[in-house]
Amino acid sequence: MPNCNECRWLEGSTCKAIPTSWPVTPVNLVRACTIAINEEYCRLITAGTRVLEIGCGIWSPIYEHCKKVGAKYDGIDISEYYYGQRTIATRIESVEHLSFPDETFDLVIGNQTLEHWNESGCRPEKGLYQCFRVCRVGGLVLMNVPIHFHGARMFVEGNLEAINNLFSQFSSEVHFIPWRRHSSPLKFVDLLENYSYPGERGTYTLAIKAVRQPPLPAIPKGYHCRWRPIREMLDHKVDFLFYKMWKQVLDAWHKVSS
Numbered sequence: 001m002p003n004c005n006e007c008r009w010l011e012g013s014t015c016k017a018i019p020t021s022w023p024v025t026p027v028n029l030v031r032a033c034t035i036a037i038n039e040e041y042c043r044l045i046t047a048g049t050r051v052l053e054i055g056c057g058i059w060s061p062i063y064e065h066c067k068k069v070g071a072k073y074d075g076i077d078i079s080e081y082y083y084g085q086r087t088i089a090t091r092i093e094s095v096e097h098l099s100f101p102d103e104t105f106d107l108v109i110g111n112q113t114l115e116h117w118n119e120s121g122c123r124p125e126k127g128l129y130q131c132f133r134v135c136r137v138g139g140l141v142l143m144n145v146p147i148h149f150h151g152a153r154m155f156v157e158g159n160l161e162a163i164n165n166l167f168s169q170f171s172s173e174v175h176f177i178p179w180r181r182h183s184s185p186l187k188f189v190d191l192l193e194n195y196s197y198p199g200e201r202g203t204y205t206l207a208i209k210a211v212r213q214p215p216l217p218a219i220p221k222g223y224h225c226r227w228r229p230i231r232e233m234l235d236h237k238v239d240f241l242f243y244k245m246w247k248q249v250l251d252a253w254h255k256v257s258s
């Protein structure tokens with residue numbers, strides 16, 4: 001369901017996916033797509049389905065649905081607390097060190113987390129290797145990420161080829177669904193306004209679906225620097241780092257002056 005004008009959540013010129021409890025901010029206008037995407041994930045979950053959610057944080061329609069239908073839910077997060085609230089994780093661990101045995105789950109789901117793994121010191125390919133390892137053969141790895149917003153460079157720049165290469169190491173059945181890429185009649189949102197990135201402008205949500213196939217490749221190798229600022233400097237272009245700093249200064253200024 002890539003285009004807003006075809007989406008079942010569109011009513012007139014309003015996106016009804018946005019919960020009334022969410023402030024209507026540009027970020028939430030885009031994030032609303034995760035509600036619709038999770039509704040699709042939930043259709044795959046029935047009694048007995050074994051689900052692992054990566055980077056579950058404190059908000060999970062998947063957790064609520066699993067409880068309702070009698071599916072087996074596990075969630076992991078690298079942090080016990082997120083914005084001061086306890087996460088719903090059943091295990092606190094990083095995705096690159098998943099402690100579940102091979103092929104434990106039918107579905108491995110990640111809402112808006114993959115783009116942040118680099119920030120927490122996890123190489124995306126190492127985390128994904130673990131997601132595919134704990135997923136049964138024929139099961140699905142389902143991730144959704146914002147494009148042209150934040151996180152690792154391939155997501156900031158919307159480099160679909162790099163994202164596809166990342167997943168193709170583990171599966172030859174990788175599908176992309178870009179949600180809100182064509183947002184008409186809804187408001188066009190560009191969360192990287194004034195930053196020049198390649199390709200079409202606009203922030204959207206990319207849903208990625210990959211089928212777990214045998215055999216898995218060898219565990220990806222590669223050094224990851226321990227210090228986040230250095231990792232970010234190695235990942236991003238200098239002009240993006242300056243852009244981010246400039247935005248942080250502006251945000252701080254707005255907070256102080258309001």
Ligand SMILES: C[S@@+](CC[C@H](N)C(=O)[O-])C[C@H]1O[C@@H](n2cnc3c(N)ncnc32)[C@H](O)[C@@H]1O
Nearest residue numbers: 055056057059077078094095111113117120122
């Ligand atoms: C933007 S939040 C999204 C949280 C939740 N999925 C949601 O949609 O509200 C990103 C989450 O990924 C988690 N995370 C980041 N790096 C991680 C890693 N290496 N392993 C596991 N979780 C990670 C963060 O702690 C955070 O809870």
